[in-house]
Amino acid sequence: MTKSQSLRATLLAAPLLFAGFATARAEAIDTSKSIHVAMVPKLVGLSVFKANEKGAKEAAKLLNIKFLYTGPVTASAQGQVDVFNSLIARRFDVITTTSNNPTQLAPALKRAMKQGIKVVSYDSDVAPDARDFFIQNTAYDALGKALVDGVAKYAGADAKVAILSSTPDATIQNEWIKALKAYMTSAYPKMTIVTTQYGQSSPSQSLTAGLNILQANPDVTGIIAPDGAAEVGAAAAAQKLGKTGKVFVTGCSDPDSIRQYVKAGIIRESPLWDEVKEGMLVMYVARLAANKAIGPNSTFTAGSLGTFTAKNRVIVFSKPLIFTKANIDNYQF
Incomplete structure (x- = not known):
């Protein structure tokens, strides 16, 4: 094991209590093979999606993911479809996305799945039969x-x-x-x-x-x-x-x-909720999906984020985090 691989394994195993989820040591995640993962927001430039990108980039480094953040410049379903078609042609391993329109995006994402590309939606879901997993922000x-x-x-x-x-x-x-x-x-x-x-x-x-x-x-x-x-x-x-x-x-x-x-x-x-940490979770689920190491009803550990449960391929990320005048300066994203 190289020095960088050893550091990655150490970071993945670090326990941390987060947002009410149980503290647990991470199960070994196979990161030996590099994979290509794209994150496609509703549109680029919106601050909440930039926060997702920040967390996703951090996790991608740990998980041996070649990461691409790309999307339309306006909230356009057709713009997202055009991006998906490009990613399918480039044979990405995983497409992650938050949806502008659940039905309009479905045909392109189903085509991706038929070609062996894993699809993980987050924030705003696509049609359930057009993705492998959905990360729901909160109930x-x-x-x-x-x-x-x-x-x-x-x-x-x-x-x-x-x-x-x-x-x-x-x-x-x-x-x-x-x-x-x-x-x-x-x-x-x-x-x-x-x-x-x-x-x-x-x-x-x-x-x-x-x-x-x-x-x-x-x-x-x-x-x-x-x-x-x-x-x-x-x-x-x-x-x-x-x-x-x-x-x-x-x-x-x-x-x-x-x-x-x-x-x-x-x-x-x-x-x-913490958008940065949600972006991190998206990459963990993408990595596990690419590895075929997560089931539709299963419990898994996402490094320092803690332990999560998939129920019918839906993963709830967090309870609502209420920003007020008293606590807002504790959060910078």
Whole structure:
């Protein structure tokens, strides 16, 4: 064993308690053969996906993965399909992706699987028969509850609320919206959703949508924005219109992007998870899938991240991590 291989084996075996998952020593992961793994986000440039990339690069070094980060410049399903076709032609070993449209991406990913390429979705799922595994950020009902509670606590149990999402077909956002509506109905029956708008995962389009929401609906006191760009756009709109302390925004964005709005009091609570460590987990699952060392219902150890369980090929990454003014400076991504 070379010195670099010995160091890699030591790092893979290091135990660490993380996010409520059990501490365990890593099982040996065969990294003797180099593999090519691509990470294809909804679009390049969005901060949450950059955080995924950062973690994926760190893990790739440990796992003998030749890593490529590539994707469309706008939130386009066809743009992702074009990228997949290129990766299939180049015979990558694993494609990992977060979906702009679960059905539109399916044919290309099924073609990849037929050619022996493993497919791992994360964040926003593709059609289940078009991937080998899905890494779900957090349980949908837990995230939906956190989003609604984050508005109700400050805007009130009878608040009029708007939703500002990414795109109409985004799998993960639609699951969260479904979950938050169910929780809102049971926990806050007097709370109402007056409009649902979309910002196309673009900060500028989300700002425009946020301004339109607040100008057209002056009685809205809460905006739930389950998308990184949408939360920033909604918060910027509330600030621009002088509604700090009158309109409360929550959503799902990285701490670096929302820090100024949290400190200004526009965002009081914002649930997410550690995007960097999720990117690391994506690479561990990709490596294990390529090795055929993970089953559809199995428990595995992902190095220092801890132990995880696949159930029907779905792996839940973390419980919601709530960013507040008190803790947001503890996180830098």
